[in-house]
Amino acid sequence: MADIDAEQELRKDLAAAYRLMDLEGWSDMIFTHISARMPDEANRFLLNSYGLLPEEVCASNLVMVDVQGENADNSPASVNPAGFTIHSALHMARHDAHCVMHTHTMAGMAVSGLAEGLLPLNQTSMEFFNRVAYYDYQGIPLECDEREAIVAAMGDKNSMILRNHGLLTVGRTVAEAFYRMYYLNKACEIQVEMMQTGGKLLIPADHICEHVAQQASNPRYMAQSVDLIWQAMLRKLDRIDPAYRS
Template sequence: MPDGTTDLPVSDLRRDLAAAYRLIALEGMDDSIYTHISARLPDGPDGEKRFLLNPYGLRFDEVTASNLVTVDETGAVIDDPYGAGVNAAGFTIHSAVHMARHDATCVLHTHTVAGVATSSVKEGLLPLNQWSAQFYDRIAFHDYEGIALDLAERERIVADLGARNVMFLRNHGVLVLGRSVGEAVAVVMNLERSCQAQIAALGMGLTPVVLSDEVAEHTARQYEKAYESIYTKGRDPEWAAMLRRLDRAAPEYAD
């Protein structure tokens, strides 16, 4: 995918990232004060790499544009309005991806029941429906090494991710990259539905109909073409609709 949209005004990027936290909470995809969504900021005046992350200790439904923490690539806090720092394990994963993949404005990581369950089986996500066909042959895998506190694991995460934009962290959860915050949210919601649908279908005790390789690949390319059109034109109607939802449900996210 092309370079990330770090030319977005910082105020808009902060708003979008806060919105992502609130939307993930509204969808029940958060995990207490754990997991993270990060966004790449424009480089600092001396060229330092800077990222936004949630304050440690806040639930996703407490994150606002103004309390997001700014950190550099080493994890050093540059600006911390809330005063609680960030989660070290969260920074390990996100810094690795951002530093290697400059095309990603947003990196989103979840621990949902469906996502963890699907990441915990050898077969991963099967092409059982239109949602899951989007991800056909496009998911990377990283084996579980324990809670991600070891900075040395960053190299292995990056190597396993390669050029792909979706990763199953085995026995752990999922990771999604987006050219914008809106793209990352849309993709992870489709991924979550795909995992839920697979669990439901396989749990029926009937014979699943797996899409052929040809149909699954064709569908995945259709999704890619649609996303490319959206982000080439620079207008994302789905993200605009999500923000309208938040403006009604939790307008303080933008504070």
């Protein structure tokens, strides 16, 4: 019974993340995706059914697949092949990557096309100072042999900018991956807004940026922030439409 309860809780959280993706304006129609590793099952994870909008995802229509991309729940639904490549790579290689979130936001795609990448222009941006991986664009990641390169580029970091493509975060929970994506995307939005002013960009000294990054990554602060924000966002979803739980 405990395993069933754990799976249902995971499905609820993952469905919530899809709905929040839509509410935050991060949706790219049917082409953005979030995955979560099944409880106590390293080789199986959940993804959205290919063709569903994020606003249509609910706990019951998530699809369970294995690391070969085969359905593991006897569902006739399919999953996004490019999404499978990216997500399976990190689930297989990183024991702490229980959730993987990938977006094509306007700000994220804009910064992904800048040679300098993400700049520490604001307190929010400084949280990611020297903590963002970069992956050079290789084309649409349809082939599983690209997984090794994705893993190598990610290393032990929890956030990545896929150049000329978009953003990616991982977390020990769905809540943690969402938290990182929210602030990574916010950092990109800040950068795009600043650059549009045409003014001279002010970047603090490296030691200041590193200090802020260490403050933000303090385990106690991080855990509390992730939990409080996630519970608040679930309350918001429940007020709007609790159907994601079904």
